[in-house]
Amino acid sequence: MQPIYVTKPYLPPLDEFVRLLEQVWESRILTNNGPFHQQLEGRLQDVFDSPHVSLTNNGMLALTTAINAAQLEGEVITTPYSFVATTHALALEGLTPVFVDIRPSDLNIDPDLIEAAITERTSAIVAVHVYGNPCAVAQIEDIAARHNLKVIYDAAHAFGVRYQGRSLLSYGDFGALSFHATKAFNTFEGGAVVSREAEGKRAVDAVRNFGIADEVNIPVVGTNAKMSEINAAFGMVQLEHFEDVRRRRRQIDTRYRERLSAIEGIDLVPIPDGVESNFSYFPIMVRDSFSLSRDALYEALKAEGIYSRRYFYPLLSSLPMYADLPSAAAGRLPQAERAAAQVLCLPIYPDLTDADQQRIVQAVIDHARQ
Template structure:
């Protein structure tokens, strides 16, 4: 038996936010202090919108205080009603934004490979109450945007994408936000690019952008006119300043993550029952998460057993997304949540394990994690 790997001295989590140089952040804070503008689309906000085009394309960008409010505002701006078809394999915010608007999320199964909405299952779920399709680019894997667009056109539906994981994702060289009516991006601290909390909606439609700008500021058009029922979901200047410090850090961080992906793939692909992602494309993939899939019928160690065993070595992987949203208390009783309707999603949810994946981990850290996984699988340590 090989020597047992030693635990990490400090906890190693699934991700770790990039932290800017404090002096650089302070310079932005000084500029904010000098002009005394803290919110309502100040200079930092304007500059961050401009800089983000390098990563999100030429669409119209609206910044928000978090991704959930961004998605809620897009749902309102698109006038969605009735039912919206979406995936159960996502973060809770995706169906929640629909429910908050009184819209029923209708869950449809996912593709086994991409883990995104299966277009072949969508049309059977469309009713006279369906107003839109809300797809999720899971782990940055793009939905089948062409098939979804064709379905939407046939049935006169809106298409909204949750691209929380998809910062930098492209399809055939096109930015992911150029598909559908609008795409949400999350800038939470767990994301590749972040503003501590924050988010954005990107759309090709300038009128939709103007409506979202109205709705995220209480529906106010001027100091005496409130034109619509809005909320307060504006990104403030401190968030935007942090983003400006980090926008140039995305490319080197992606390169470091690419190196980690190579280590994980080389070391783990031959373990029985382990399925590793395809080699990422630095020009097209978001590199947001590194997700293994472990087939419990083949692997000597189940996903859950590995998840628990890693904790003993101070390694905290995550089972994104387990359980499915369709199993949550608010949704479990709905007809579309029945397990027989979602066989692929239920199988995938029992297999996925996202490993620590951030540049500061380094190749040595990734090698240690692989040593630990190999020992758990080989020796049941």
């Protein structure tokens, strides 16, 4: 049988992209805030309910640029349950991550534990909307306001997600997105920062362009995080298809929930009430009552050509560059450790056929019967 991978990038009809490429060839503008870059930023303002959108060339640099623009120092409270870009962005900016455990209900940072981790060196909270499910934004931002902290959301998974009628990117001082090929919305590689204030956008725009203010003034240290015209043009095409992509992902998500919900030892991570999801991931929790451990099920599926993903594993707090931090000590993060040992993301992407999805479901059912 053909292998089934955990994801597959959505690609629109090639002729739609070629038409825009011809315009790039005509203009010979390849980067540096060209016309497609400006058009995509403008279109995304509506998607994110914000006039302050800054495109970047990948999600990692979106996050590091936001952190730099926020002028953080010292310690930053964050989650151990995320992709490595979250903490690496902090470390690259000379900051110390302070890990706080997650909630078992949504696998996001537990807001009830944040205040106990705040010290005189704390400058921000960097929270992750895991699988695109919203953090406890109201509680987090209340804590931040009372302690004069910045809030930056790693929203890599959250393109198009709405919460209580608002874009999830309208929360926080900054939100950082990834448009990587594996995401629900992709520009091959790419990302964006959404800033709460115009001043924040100005800071992000300066940092992403080497710190250059004009032809003769370079007042801050920056990097090169600009999105190219090729990627921006591709994003313009992708936007036209995003709602169809979301609809197809929703169908796949619904079928998984219908067919897996009754299996002993398999719990499904819920989509919270009030959330319009993008259905980027389909995580299951493989509990101790299942016939196999999570890792054994992962290997068994792989042997059948079904490539799931232990997402996120290992915990960031266990990596060698962070493991010696006091907040990373064994036993301090029991919910995150449990999630890292039990979560398995099953394949989900718009082109996943009904037959292939049934093959995945049947494989899980068969292993449940052992």
